[in-house]
Structure formats: structure tokens, C-alpha cells
Amino acid sequence: MAVAVASPSMATSTSASAKAKSKAGTVPPRRLTKEALTATHNAHLKKQSTSPLAPRPVKQPVLADAYPASTKSIRELEIIPLTELKAETHHRGQGLIVKAVSAPFVGAGAVSIVEDEFGNADKLAIYNQADSSILSGVPEGCVVAVKEPYYKNNGAAGDYMICVDHPSDVILLRFTDPVIPEKLRLGPLLKTAEDWRNAADRAFIEKDFPTCVFCYTEALEVSDDDAFKAAVRTKRAGVNLLLGRYDAAKEDALASPTGGPRDWRAYYNAGRAAYGLCHYAESHKLLSTALSLNLDNASVLKEHARCEARLREEETGEYDFEAMHASLGPQSVHLDRASFLRNTRIADSPHHGRGLFATRDLRAGDLVFVEKATLMPNQYEPTRASAALYAMVVRQLCDNPSLAEPVLALHDGGAYERTGKEGTMVDGVPVVDVFLVESIRTKNCFSAPRSTLLDTRPSQPDGRMAKGLWVHAAYMNHHCIGNTIRSFVGDMLINRATKDIKAGEELFHQYAPVKPLADVRALQHLAGWGFTCQCVLCETERNSSSKAAMDKRRELAEAVDKLCKKKLPGKELIPEAKIRNVERLLKQLEDAHEKDVYDAHHLPRLTLIYPCQWLIVAHRGRKNHGKVIRYGLQVLRNFGFRVPDETEPGWDPRGIYSDPESARTSLMTIHAVSTLRKMAEAYASLGHVDMSKRAREAAEFGYVMITGSKNDVDTLDK
Numbered sequence: 001m002a003v004a005v006a007s008p009s010m011a012t013s014t015s016a017s018a019k020a021k022s023k024a025g026t027v028p029p030r031r032l033t034k035e036a037l038t039a040t041h042n043a044h045l046k047k048q049s050t051s052p053l054a055p056r057p058v059k060q061p062v063l064a065d066a067y068p069a070s071t072k073s074i075r076e077l078e079i080i081p082l083t084e085l086k087a088e089t090h091h092r093g094q095g096l097i098v099k100a101v102s103a104p105f106v107g108a109g110a111v112s113i114v115e116d117e118f119g120n121a122d123k124l125a126i127y128n129q130a131d132s133s134i135l136s137g138v139p140e141g142c143v144v145a146v147k148e149p150y151y152k153n154n155g156a157a158g159d160y161m162i163c164v165d166h167p168s169d170v171i172l173l174r175f176t177d178p179v180i181p182e183k184l185r186l187g188p189l190l191k192t193a194e195d196w197r198n199a200a201d202r203a204f205i206e207k208d209f210p211t212c213v214f215c216y217t218e219a220l221e222v223s224d225d226d227a228f229k230a231a232v233r234t235k236r237a238g239v240n241l242l243l244g245r246y247d248a249a250k251e252d253a254l255a256s257p258t259g260g261p262r263d264w265r266a267y268y269n270a271g272r273a274a275y276g277l278c279h280y281a282e283s284h285k286l287l288s289t290a291l292s293l294n295l296d297n298a299s300v301l302k303e304h305a306r307c308e309a310r311l312r313e314e315e316t317g318e319y320d321f322e323a324m325h326a327s328l329g330p331q332s333v334h335l336d337r338a339s340f341l342r343n344t345r346i347a348d349s350p351h352h353g354r355g356l357f358a359t360r361d362l363r364a365g366d367l368v369f370v371e372k373a374t375l376m377p378n379q380y381e382p383t384r385a386s387a388a389l390y391a392m393v394v395r396q397l398c399d400n401p402s403l404a405e406p407v408l409a410l411h412d413g414g415a416y417e418r419t420g421k422e423g424t425m426v427d428g429v430p431v432v433d434v435f436l437v438e439s440i441r442t443k444n445c446f447s448a449p450r451s452t453l454l455d456t457r458p459s460q461p462d463g464r465m466a467k468g469l470w471v472h473a474a475y476m477n478h479h480c481i482g483n484t485i486r487s488f489v490g491d492m493l494i495n496r497a498t499k500d501i502k503a504g505e506e507l508f509h510q511y512a513p514v515k516p517l518a519d520v521r522a523l524q525h526l527a528g529w530g531f532t533c534q535c536v537l538c539e540t541e542r543n544s545s546s547k548a549a550m551d552k553r554r555e556l557a558e559a560v561d562k563l564c565k566k567k568l569p570g571k572e573l574i575p576e577a578k579i580r581n582v583e584r585l586l587k588q589l590e591d592a593h594e595k596d597v598y599d600a601h602h603l604p605r606l607t608l609i610y611p612c613q614w615l616i617v618a619h620r621g622r623k624n625h626g627k628v629i630r631y632g633l634q635v636l637r638n639f640g641f642r643v644p645d646e647t648e649p650g651w652d653p654r655g656i657y658s659d660p661e662s663a664r665t666s667l668m669t670i671h672a673v674s675t676l677r678k679m680a681e682a683y684a685s686l687g688h689v690d691m692s693k694r695a696r697e698a699a700e701f702g703y704v705m706i707t708g709s710k711n712d713v714d715t716l717d718k
């Protein structure tokens, strides 16, 4: 489903919010009557979009307004009437029990008019519910408990609402729940378990799966017939599978065997649920049991074989990358593949908290790990990608509580105070704190193109990225001079070594492409992830490079950008005079790098890369092959690789990746690959066949690291 960000008009304006804050903690003197509330609500309902394809808005949390989710049971709270709600107040230790007396208006959240046992009415806005939950649009007549409610002004005078951000702060109560006050109690809507089961079956036919689950649950509560219950559980397992509620599906399925001939179905469903959770070993075991009970069943055989393929990937790290690329499409970015993680382990890092470490020696170019996204929405629209991921994490934590352990274990930036109860079950639902989720999302998510390979094509890249969470990769710390690099095929993250790595060494990657200017880079690290990079480049530039030299480099880099318009030349012939101007600026920029800092430590000189690349393309257009090679060597040198100033006899570009000296200082990027490829072409034009072959092989090898798999490096021209 498409996701949109809630429009600014939905947010309270600054002056209105200041006014509202001045009333904080007091019971508002004038509130809207039930009739006024209902009239406005009904007017909104009439305008409500009913298209299932309409983008679903998401109310993304503002971390500055964070408050913790309630961790108490509704039974521990003091139930208050609506008239006791105080403005801009989180009612700690208190709760509401109210009945929906209107149909829900479903937008960024679901808004209903609710009534308490005394006939007081108010507006209830529930956000962040999973689509699988009835609470994503509370049906009229349902009774809900709101725990530790937050009451806020909605912008206009007298217009207040109960705002539920944390999905676990609202509980759908069963009609017979004794906590419901007498006046709101309807008693059971249907009498017998069969009635409820039939109602569920009807909801199933109408594809109203949340209602279907609700009615099966009521049937189970009412019945004491084990055979009936087993059959209902089988049905509910099937619906939960459809809803992607795999934890519940597995539990239902495993509670349904009766010792009869249809038990294979229970293990089959449980196996499919475990597969949905990517628990392939468990899935295989369950499907094997199903198979032992029904040897010839084609569906079981198919799932069993699929599961074995996943186990092989987990074990060997062997993937058919070509087939994975071929299977990508606008609607198919979630690939049916398992993660391969055994070359790595999570352990304490001297850099920060936990990090990822190699469990065996790896060579440059080796696959370090491959990880299937824990969660990645198929949403590449830049304005929607973050909100879509946030919404997905929240909804999945509600739908599959077992996800809480790996997701909540991630670093949250340290500023958010956890209660320690997040993820635990209270009142039958997992405590989900949306502000914690957002803190974790911002510190751990990656941007992912649909395919890194396609992204390297100049004709293709649209720069559109989805955002996703890969919980294993999230343990990797940043290093500008990283020893690994990531790429993507759909929702699969591929991580390859860019250098030789010894068992036990910490693995690093770059969180974002490394900015050439040290202070810009430092700001990005601090603002984005709250750290100061200690890599040799950042550390040395911070401590040894003078401010005057840094300013000079910035000034000259800007002059180059201005002259070259921040682009590489196209097919046009570049005038000699312009080339000379760029060469002059390049020389000045080179001189602005202190020799005792950059040459002594052989540090990358990142501001020099762009003018060198520009000159390569300009000279290539004029068939100045010697110059292409000269500036090609400079690009490699400026990325921190050890290369000769001029091609020396015996120099082999294929050695740059495993050269231990280069390893300390070099950054691996697509620009190094495209430079090697152009050098290969220039060597060939000069008749240096052997050097051309070596440079081409070095480019091809680098392209495997960059794109994640073996691909034709000429893609760079397509």
C-alpha cells in the first residue's frame, strides 16, 4: 500500500500550539457537544476517500515530543470520565473506557466519536495501528480502553481530542470483559460459538480479515469443544498467514493437531509461518513433519524444497545473482532468498558499543555476508520512504511480537529513555513505543536502490532509494576507509570485502559516501549518527591540517565546481584552454594539501578526485591516451591506493586491492572502477596490451565489489 506523509495542515500551527500549551494541565472550560462533534465528524466521513489505492498517510513522530508507551494493564489504572481529561496532559496512572458511537474516519489515523459510561462524548484519534487490527478503524459499537491517555488541542478553540500514538496504548475489549462499566456493556453480540464461527466465515468471504480473526477469537472463547476449537484454530491460522501475522499463525497451527488424518495441515501451516519469519531451520523441521504425515502432498513437497534451498543459501552463501537481478520488477523487490551470515559475528567494539567482526580470513572481493531485509517497504519515493519504513516497523512489531527482540536490541542513539518493558506483552498485546521505533530507525536504516548494478548505469539512475532495516548489518560501525562495501538487489543487502581481512578483525563500511571536505564530513557524522570518526583520514585531517589550508582547499574545490559545473564532460570536444584552466586549478589544489600530512601518511586527497576525473574524460575525448593514464593514476592515488606516479614496468593494477599499504588508506568506490576501465582503454590505444588487460581485470574485480556480483563492467557506459 502506498504511504504518504501527513500534510502540514494536519499539524497544529505554532501560535495555536503556544496557546494550547498555556492551557496545559487544566480541564478545558468549553468542549464541543456530542451533537457538534458528530455533525463535523459526519461531514468528514462524507469526504473520506474510499479508494484502497489512495496513499495512506503516516503520522511520523516528532522525537522532541516523545513520551513513553503505557506499560500498565488497564486493570491497574484508575478509570476516569472524559470530563476529567486535562489539556496537553499525559494522564499517568489513569485510563478511559469508551464506546465508539460513530463510524471511523480513516486518514493518517482512525478518528471516532466515543462516549463514556456517563454519556460524555469526545474525539478519539488512534494512530499507528497495523492494517490487520480492527483498531485501524474501530467499528461503531466497539468498546476500547485507552491507557494513560494524552489529551490535546486540535488547533481550534474548544477542539480537543484523545490522541493515541503508541499502538499498545489502546486495547479492544471483548464485549463480555468485566472491566467494561455496566452502562457500556452490550453483552455478547452473538450467542453461540457456531454463530461466531459463521460470522467469521462470512467476514472471510468478504475479505474482512481483521473482523474474521476477531470473530474466530470469540468463537474460541465461547466454545469448550476441543474438536470445534481445533478446527477454528486451523482456520484462524490460515487467516493469520494471509495477514502476515506469522507468530499468531504458528501458535494457532501448532495448537490444532488432534491426532487425526488432517494433522499434516497444522504442521504445514506452522512451517509456512516459520518461513514467513525467515526461521528456515524451524520451518524445515515442521514441513518435514507435515511431509511424514502426508508423503505425496504437492504443496508440502513444494514448500519443503523451497525451504531446503533457503537452508543451502544460509549454509554456503551461494546465490544465483543473475536470477535475482532478473526477478526484480517494480512490484517484486522482496526476493525469496535467505541470509548468509556465518562469516561474521556481533561483539563489543573498541569504536562504539557493538560491532561486526570477521569469523574467518577473507580476501578482497569475498562475500562477507548477504542479508535479507528484516523490513523494507517497496517505497522508492524519496518523500515517503522514511515514513513508510517507520510505519512498517511499528505495524510489524504489533503483528509479529517475536520481531521485538532483534529490532529493539539495536542502538537507539542513547538519548531515548527506555522503560525496559518495550516488546513485552501487556493486556494481550506487545508494548510498542513509536518514539523508540523512530529513534532506532533513524540510527540504523539504510537507503537502498532497487539494484546497485542498474544504479551504476549513467542512463538509468533515478537516484530513488527505499529505506530498510537489516538488523545484522546494522551492527556494523562506520569507517571512511572501510574494509567492506554494501550493494543491493531488491531487499537483499550484499556485503563484500574491499581488502584482505583477518579472522577477528572488525568490519566497517561507509554509512554514506565520504564527503571530500573534512569539516563537512565531520558534521554529517555528528548530525546523522552522533559520532566523531576516528579513521586515519578524519583523525589526521582534524589534528594536522591547518584551518587556512582547509579553507584554501574549499575555495579551490568550489572554483573547480564552478568552472566544470559539477558534471563530467559529455561527448563534446573540450577546448584546450579550458583543460589548461582545470589543470591549473588542480595543481593549486594539490599544493593546498600539506605534504607532511598527506604525502607522509599517504592519505587520500578527496577534493582532487573530481578535477582528475574531469580531466580524464576531457583528454579521452581528445585521444590524449597518455594523459588519461596519468590522471587515472592520480585518481587511484587520491583515493589512497599505492600506485606509481607514471606506469612502471611490472606495475600491476590488479594488486591494489590486496596491497597491505593501500589497505590502510584506500577507499573503494565506483569511481576507482570506472577510472581503471578508462585506463585499460587508453593502454590498449597505446598498444600496451598487457597493461590494458591488467587494468581491465582490476576494473572487473572492483565492479564485483561495487555491484555485489560478477557483472559486465561495460554496463558503466550503458
Ligand SMILES: C[S@@+](CC[C@H](N)C(=O)[O-])C[C@H]1O[C@@H](n2cnc3c(N)ncnc32)[C@H](O)[C@@H]1O
Binding pocket: 349, 351, 352, 353, 354, 355, 410, 411, 413, 443, 444, 474, 475, 476, 477, 478, 479, 528, 529, 530, 531, 532, 533, 534
Ligand atoms: C548502526 S549503529 C552501529 C552499531 C552500534 N555500534 C551498536 O552498538 O549497536 C550506529 C551507531 O554506532 C555508532 N558508531 C558507528 N560508527 C562509529 C565510529 N566509527 N565511531 C564511533 N561511533 C560509531 C554511532 O553512535 C552510530 O549512531
